[in-house]
Amino acid sequence: MDITINTPALLFPALSLLLLAFTNRFMALASLIRNLKNIYKSTHNHLIFGQIQNLRIRLNLIRNMQAFGIASMFCCAFCMFTLYQGWQTAGKIIFGLALVLLMVSMVLSLWEIQISVKALELELSDLEQEEIGEKPIT
Template sequence: MNIDYTVTALMFPAIPLLMSVYSNRFHSLSILIRQLHDEHVYEKHIPPEWKKQFINLSGRITLLRWTILFASFGFLFNMLTVFALYLDELFIARMIFGSCCLSMIISILFFIREIHISTNALKLHMSDMDVDVS
């Protein structure tokens, strides 16, 4: 495969967009955690599934941290690919770009897992509501 600036340019809009999605998700999660914290500490209100929610949120934070970390590495490797191409180091550019793609794949896999856990959390949250959906 020939690698040039065009190939690496394809990643430039995708990576920041993904990182923005990840950051928004992290921000929403942090708001939820702060709300639960305030309920627990200040209002002394403990939801019935508090322990399960805490474990779930803790796992989601960890997954999002790894998701954002690998996306950041993907962006870094993409920039290093451009730099290697600038230096006319084609073999090194290919290796670094491969690392970029691998980092992004890992990041997306972590994100898919986080979405799966998030969906299960919503089901758990809705489990105490008695609603007939017909």
């Protein structure tokens, strides 16, 4: 199977959108961490501290998602260079590596989403418990 220089170029729009989404997640988490840090400084609430610890894990995952996404984009560009030089075998290998790096980035993204959903479910269950506890028994 021969690949052309256009094949790895097809990944650029997808990678750019993924990196943009990852950056948006990072910015949202950074803002949330700053807000929670200020709240924790004034209240020393252990629940807030636990949330910050959860966000630290998610922050590290997002950093790794971005790193693998950038590495995938670099491999795509390098693949295009090797194909331009006529090195088909090297181009195929590098393109395969780019796809693997992209898949790793997406798996990390799925992992980060799962952690986020669990944290939100805990928040909602806490709210539901408060609501149930406040209702008078009739």
